[in-house]
Amino acid sequence: MPTTEQLLDNGQGVIDPDVFFKMNSPPANLKDFETKLEQFVDYHQEKKTRLVFITSGGTIVPLENQTVRFIDNFSNGHRGACSAEYFLEAGYAVVFMHRQFSLQPYHRHYTHNPSIGFLDYLVQKDDNIQVDQQYNDKMKTVLSNYQNAIKNNRLLLLDFVTLSDYLFKLKSGTRILARLQENAMYYLAAAVSDFFIPSEKMHEHKIQSGGGALTLTLDQVPKFLTPLVSVWASKGLIVSFKLETDVNLLVPKARQALTRYGHQVVVANMLSTRKQTVTVITKSSQQVLSLTPEDIAHHVEIESRIIPQLVHIHDGWISSGATKACQQ
Template sequence: PVPRPSPPSSPVLSKVHTSAPDTKAAIDRSIPEFPAATPIDEDNYFRLHKSPPYLSQISSDVADFLNFHNKRHRKVALVTSGGTTVPLENNTVRFIDNFSAGTRGASSAEYFLENGYAVIFLHREFSLLPYSRHYSHTGNSFLDYLKLSDDGSKVEIDDKYQKEMFQVYKKYNKATKNNLLLMVPFTTVHQYLFTLKLVAQEMSVMGYDALFYLAAAVSDFFLPSSRIPQHKIQSKEIGSKLVVDLEPVPKFLRRLVDSWAPIAMIVSFKLETDNTILISKARGALKRYNHQLVIGNLLQTRKKKVVFVTPAGERWIELTPDQIKDNVDIESIIVPEIIKLHSQWISSRQRMGL
């Protein structure tokens, strides 16, 4: 048999893993039970929950990355991507998840990189990644991009895919060689919130050069750690029904805008399924959190059209039928628009002497 070499160590993938359940953790009875139906505010959330154990490693990777780009006066985008999970057990067998594949985030990260930004990619572990997204989660196996060489002695990339893969690989190689892409994973909503807070606070060294692009699909409800059972829920212990009593996730965007990253430009996404409420919900978020831009999108049409909602008004961005036929990524239009707004926003702040 051919000996199997260990897999390549990725120049971009984080050494931190978030998907394995925290098997050592027991239910934490030192934490008081949350009163039912009382919203947990942002500060209490961070006070009452333990931070993920790997956070210090991420903190030093993020600090090094930001210092590197700050010295070079390069703008940095924090792109969040993919869906968060809500575990129902500490030794997690069951969890609540959502639909997000991370397409928006992964493709947006590529367009930020192409436009001269460095990117911190805060993503759901094993969701789509910049560049490799073209060959993963596609319905094909990556082996289908390969073929046997003419003499049958080795494998090579199929001629059909050579040209496109060469272009994608060149961009990936440029991003990795120049330390332009930092991957930071999360799996649970808990890990997401702690990591977002940490990265946001570190990003303050970038001043106005920091841009937040929040495309992740973050759970609206969660199970507080004081109520999570340690082991797999046993049907014979709970009777015939599993009744799950979730709390609302604290409105982290408020803290992000007010105190974690008060001088950065912040773009959030708002997803709805009912087109009659999309604009009002997006406008509501903009008013409530007082940040710069909400991009509204509908689950059904999110890959073809989005709406930019700012205090000044609304503007739809929509792919033409030809662009849809040519598989144009809508993010190739969204991201340059955001970059323009970021530059205008920096100039306006500077004019105001802020």
């Protein structure tokens, strides 16, 4: 097999996306992933339902082939899980492809809470377990919404762990959803690693300590948004995210991404204010969405403002696709 250095794309130091898939093995559960997704998509294609494919949470980068240590990021999947609920409210079917054990829609209200654990919501009366009365009304609403989504086959939960898992499932998933054409939206909220260690460069076994400092050299992850936009999901509405810590880079980098990859929307936000303010950027528009102090006091979530804006953009995208079809 050729080495990584022999497979670099155009001398730019970046592996071509197609080559990445040849160098790595697909996840063991990819076939099961595809079967579940195909059944879900077929169901909603028949019903002509709009569908959003949400990616959520962070990807891990193994340091050993038999992985003990890995590189991770801080994402717990809040934005994706929260957004899924608002898309369901807006009438979409949702494929939620999330990092294993990260936040999930509806479940998120009772997990990952630093001040109260799930069992603290429950009380025991005689031999019965009940929800503590102070939490009953909210939990009843959340449970009802979750059960309705599952009962009506409008929410499909799929997971990934490593960077390689994510990329194989992203490629496969977007190609399956492509049959929905303009009715599909791709909401790429996962925090995907920018760098990785190719399998050929990894230690096979656990890296042993006691040998002094550890030096790692990581390769850049291929830019998978390019084939996603141009090949895998060319007719869908594609929404990417841009997170920055320097406010002066935020909008220029978002617009640079739109120009470079040719997709439709970037949701840009600063690390420090990502839960209060975002900027939704298209080629022809720029909309700042912010929560007021009163909103924050009433626990309004910024995703409740993001999703209606994206639904409006999707309306226009679908209309423009129908117009083009009539003109052909």
